[in-house]
Amino acid sequence: MEVKDILKRAVKLGACNQSSKATDWRSLVWLFFSPQGIEFCKENNYPSLEMFCNFRDEVRPFGVYVNEDVSFNNKDIALIGNGISDIYYSGVEKAYKVILMHGAFAHIHASNYAVIKVENIGGCFEIINDGTAKVLL
Numbered sequence: 001m002e003v004k005d006i007l008k009r010a011v012k013l014g015a016c017n018q019s020s021k022a023t024d025w026r027s028l029v030w031l032f033f034s035p036q037g038i039e040f041c042k043e044n045n046y047p048s049l050e051m052f053c054n055f056r057d058e059v060r061p062f063g064v065y066v067n068e069d070v071s072f073n074n075k076d077i078a079l080i081g082n083g084i085s086d087i088y089y090s091g092v093e094k095a096y097k098v099i100l101m102h103g104a105f106a107h108i109h110a111s112n113y114a115v116i117k118v119e120n121i122g123g124c125f126e127i128i129n130d131g132t133a134k135v136l137l
Contacts, residue, residue, distance in 0.1 A: 001054045003028050006047060013044045025055075029062035033076060033097055041101070042121050049102040052080045074114075079104035079123065089114035089133065100125060110135055 006028065007020050016036065022028040031037045040046070049066075052059075056066035067081040073088045078099035088109040089096055095115040100106060100123025107126050110116055110133030117136045118125060127135050 001051065006051070006055075010040065010044075010046060013040075013046055015040050025058045026062055029059055029064055029078075032064070032078065033099070038099065038119050038121075042119070045121070049081050052102070079106055089116050098125075108135065 003022060003024060007015070007022060010019060011017060019031055019037075022031045032041065052064075052066045056064075059066075063076055064078040064080065065083065065085070067083055069083045069085055070077075070079070071086045071088075074090065074093065074096065075087070076097045077087060078101070079085050080101045081103055084105045084107075086107045086109065087098060090112040092113050092115070095117060097117050097119065098106060098108060099119045099121065101121040102123070104123040105125065106123070107128060108116060108118065109128045111130040112132060114133040115136070116133065120137070129135060
């Protein structure tokens with residue numbers, strides 16, 4: 001499956017024609033993490049888990065993990081499908097994004113005034129907050 005195939009299907013579902021400017025996996029993932037991309041994926045439950053499985057190796061370098069358990073610190077991340085992950089956020093360097101889709105589960109550890117935006121599109125999560133962090137749902 002190629003980037004252009006994913007975008008063609010998205011446009012058929014109602015995505016903005018401007019989304020076709022994504023020409024490679026990096027730009028496609030950037031679009032996925034954008035507010036408009038998240039909104040579109042939420043409304044259309046797109047891409048499907050099956051589609052994600054077909055291009056998991058291409059998107060993994062850009063923070064999208066499909067059917068795997070991961071552990072990371074201070075990283076924008078998308079967890080897709082079967083997996084139980086531990087994600088740690090600390091500090092005020094930036095506001096982070098966590099996207100959960102298709103049954104992914106995350107333990108989100110938030111501390112030291114971190115700001116995390118959780119986009120839950122059919123996943124589950126647990127927040128462990130030291131009391132200083134802000135988690136936006």
